[in-house]
Amino acid sequence: MKDITILAIESSCDESACAIVRNGKEILSNVVATQIEVHEKFGGVLPEVASRLHVEQISAVIDEAVEKAGISVADVDAIAYTRGPGLIGSLHVGVQAAKTLAWAYHKPLLPIHHIKSHIFANNLITNLKFPLLALVVSGGHSEIVYMKDDNSYEILGQTQDDAIGEAYDKVARVLHLGYPGGPKIDKLAKGVESLYKLPQPKTQGEFDLSFSGLKSGVLQFVDRCKRKGETYDDATLAASFQETALNEIMDKLVKAIDTVEVNQVLLAGGVAANSRLREKMDEAFKDRKEELILPPLWVCTDNAAMVAVAGYFAYKNEAFGDFSQSAKPSLKVMDIQK
């Protein structure tokens, strides 16, 4: 079979990235310029600063990716790019770069959904075996996704309010732990018993998630302690929050998996790095027949290699885009070609 080589561009948040990947597997190059240091100073991503930095970085990142791959843009089969969801200003930069390359080199365009990329990223470390179930957990998303094949995508459950990563960030702020909050709470809670009773999330949909009430519950707990002049232990509170949040996810995931037949269960998105979540996944799936895929951190963070993998499958499915499509900050999977 003929090789399929995809050049991909990712700029949905605070990483400007370009990668060239062959057959959705072999990384020829994977270059990421991160803005985290700049944003850390301010405690978060700044949209206009982010898009300006993307403009500054994107050409250099593409040049480096092409040079490292040792090929010419003329040799690739298609240009993939992240169309959404993400920060509008940041997305525009990547979309424009992708269109320019596609136009100049007469290559087809592949608009890609950011969350699909995170799931397909797992193909870099294993062979995806459909049908599969993916738990996508990040700063902006919390979804349980069923994929019957490489061209289908069904959301079985999703957060009705805050994403899990966002809840971590906000609770970390209450505990004065700084940004990003996820790794800090994970570290503080390690080995600590969860003793404080916090409100259990409630949702209408059977597999839906919710973290807003839990977030408010932590705030009210802290307020109540202050009002009564009682002290509390930060690590115990962090552990109590984490256990409640992760139990909610595991509970819904295990319920969802009993309704579908899948070969694999995989984790995707930045919160996949959480050590307690990985422990819980290991525990929950050790006696089950489904293969559990827990990707290493480099696969979970934003990069362009994952977009190239998603691009490879989109290319095979002939899911091409055109030059009239612009960035969509609230892109839905079914709308990718519209």
Next chain:
Amino acid sequence: MKTVRVKSIEETNALANKIATLLEGDGLICMAGDLGAGKTTFTKALGKALGIDDVITSPTFNILKIYDGEPMLYHIDAYRLEGIQQDLGFEEVFDENGIKVVEWYDYINDVLPSERLEIHIALDGEDRLFQVSGIGKKYQEIEEVL
């Protein structure tokens, strides 16, 4: 300023319904209130009242979320923009026809149009107090009939 006491999610929905009708398809709502006060909950109720089927989730991460509908709903969260002076890169949103909701609006007050409906949510025991102020003729009228 008018204060509306809300005791349940049903009452939040009723208030959102009323405001959605009074806005007549276009307007700016600026929301304030602590973490967990219920800003996103109110926006969800408003979206429902506007006939938007999508799940409206917190826009904190992406800062701007856009929901297709008649009218469109633009949901902005300035939570992550505290303490910085900058262009947003999407100010044109405020010129669009549709409902614009801004959470944590005081962080980007400089770039917001002055005419708007301000809603501050405060907790009072188990209840929530919605303090509504209309600035500009259209919004003053809304405040009066609430």
